Amino acid sequence: MIRVQSVAPDSIGGELEIVPGTELLAVNGRPLEDFLDWEFLTADERFLLAARLPTGEEIEYDIERPEGLPMGVTLEPPRIRRCANHCDFCFVDGNPDGLRTPLYIRDDDYRLSFRYGNFATLTNLKPWDIERIVEYRLSPLYVSVHATDPTIRRWLLRNPEAPEITPQLGWFAERGIAFHTQVVLVPGVNDGVELERTLAALYDLGPAVLSVSVVPVALTEFSKHGLVRELTRDECRAALAAVDRVATRALAERGAPWCFGADDLYLQAGEPLPGPAWYGDFEQRENGVGSVRFLQTRIAAAVDRLPDLAGKRIGVVTGRAMGPLMPQVLTDVAATTGGRFELVVVENTLFGSSVTTAGLLPGAAIERALVDRRDLDFVLLPAEAVNDDLVFVDDVRADDLAARLPFPMQLSYDFADALSECGVRNAECGIESQTPHSPFRTPHHGAGKGEG
Numbered sequence: 001m002i003r004v005q006s007v008a009p010d011s012i013g014g015e016l017e018i019v020p021g022t023e024l025l026a027v028n029g030r031p032l033e034d035f036l037d038w039e040f041l042t043a044d045e046r047f048l049l050a051a052r053l054p055t056g057e058e059i060e061y062d063i064e065r066p067e068g069l070p071m072g073v074t075l076e077p078p079r080i081r082r083c084a085n086h087c088d089f090c091f092v093d094g095n096p097d098g099l100r101t102p103l104y105i106r107d108d109d110y111r112l113s114f115r116y117g118n119f120a121t122l123t124n125l126k127p128w129d130i131e132r133i134v135e136y137r138l139s140p141l142y143v144s145v146h147a148t149d150p151t152i153r154r155w156l157l158r159n160p161e162a163p164e165i166t167p168q169l170g171w172f173a174e175r176g177i178a179f180h181t182q183v184v185l186v187p188g189v190n191d192g193v194e195l196e197r198t199l200a201a202l203y204d205l206g207p208a209v210l211s212v213s214v215v216p217v218a219l220t221e222f223s224k225h226g227l228v229r230e231l232t233r234d235e236c237r238a239a240l241a242a243v244d245r246v247a248t249r250a251l252a253e254r255g256a257p258w259c260f261g262a263d264d265l266y267l268q269a270g271e272p273l274p275g276p277a278w279y280g281d282f283e284q285r286e287n288g289v290g291s292v293r294f295l296q297t298r299i300a301a302a303v304d305r306l307p308d309l310a311g312k313r314i315g316v317v318t319g320r321a322m323g324p325l326m327p328q329v330l331t332d333v334a335a336t337t338g339g340r341f342e343l344v345v346v347e348n349t350l351f352g353s354s355v356t357t358a359g360l361l362p363g364a365a366i367e368r369a370l371v372d373r374r375d376l377d378f379v380l381l382p383a384e385a386v387n388d389d390l391v392f393v394d395d396v397r398a399d400d401l402a403a404r405l406p407f408p409m410q411l412s413y414d415f416a417d418a419l420s421e422c423g424v425r426n427a428e429c430g431i432e433s434q435t436p437h438s439p440f441r442t443p444h445h446g447a448g449k450g451e452g
């Protein structure tokens with residue numbers, strides 16, 4: 001059973017007078033378990049929907065849904081599938097007290113992997129889940145592999161029951177399911193020869209493995225430092241060399257690099273990022289792979305839309321990870337708009353200085369960095385630092401923050417979105433998110449920003 005949260009007025013759901021709180025029971029007699037059933041089973045042009053209204057009345061709707069007409073029904077958030085692993089590097093263990101509740105949830109949910117690109121380990125699949133992945137063709141899935149050696153993977157996940165990943169992926173691949181994969185690199189465990197083995201095994205699975213990213217493990221002040229440490233610069237360089245070897249082979253044999261180092265890996269290695277073309281469609285950018293180049297590409301594509309900002313002084317808030325990389329991006333924007341852009345690199349006072357991603361910046365730290373600035377005309381904030389309710393990781397609301405600061409602010413994913421807006425309204429930008437994102441994203445599974 002799933003429950004309706006809201007109904008759009010100009011939609012089939014609105015016409016049928018389905019109201020919030022209605023329980024959606026079955027489609028064509030098949031019980032509805034979650035949003036996947038709802039989406040897939042109502043895709044037909046005609047179906048029978050059994051529902052129970054909040055009054056208790058049960059109704060069966062005979063629905064005709066011409067192609068393209070929205071049902072307009074938003075469901076209550078699903079019960080998230082919890083993780084069965086206990087990784088030493090789990091970000092949830094590294095969380096301080098007082099964060100938004102979802103940040104303490106260890107999700108490992110293939111449904112969110114399909115829908116939102118959250119990484120999942122596939123260690124908690126029931127036979128029913130496996131059937132659904134194949135039946136609904138949930139592809140591509142985003143999978144945390146970490147190591148293909150079963151013993152090493154089980155050790156990393158701290159889960160002796162974890163199934164062997166290579167046969168598991170191979171089984172799905174034979175049934176048409178494809179994957180983007182990641183390896184969170186833990187020094188002394190799955191780097192070096194093990195990394196080479198893992199990359200080779202994934203490559204040998206053929207085209208069903210669409211990409212693999214190698215992401216350095218990210219720890220906070222509160223992580224289990226007695227059990228896991230971060231990579232050294234030399235270890236990052238060695239990992240990048242392994243990535244390069246496989247990418248060179250993939251380029252020659254498949255025409256695309258296939259294997260990518262996360263931006264953080266380049267940063268920690270002190271090596272330059274590849275150019276934008278390297279990343280193809282930037283399919284793992286949400287995982288911090290090619291994010292900088294993606295940003296530059298977006299700005300270049302939006303040149304015509306960027307306003308004249310001559311004489312304006314614009315603050316750009318970011319975390320320490322992007323600090324050294326951002327000047328390349330800002331140079332492009334400044335040249336296009338004539339504005340003066342100033343980077344405001346904010347230290348993460350909540351998780352500790354080792355957490356450098358902009359997506360985890362607390363509102364309080366941003367406020368401290370900006371509160372005395374009277375010289376800025378407006379400020380761009382990283383939109384990924386707030387959830388869909390525009391609340392920072394430390395429960396500070398973006399509009400409350402804006403009210404306490406002496407200049408307008410705008411949440412921005414890529415400058416082009418927010419600057420176009422600022423240009424139109426001439427620095428009277430309000431706080432609003434330009435792009436919706438998954439309400440289920442949780443910054444754990446060891447990667448800097450992504451999951452899995």
Ligand code: SF4
Pocket residue numbers: 083084085086087089090091092106107108121157444445446452
């Ligand atoms: S890192 Fe991910 S897979 Fe590992 S314990 Fe945490 S939530 Fe589970």
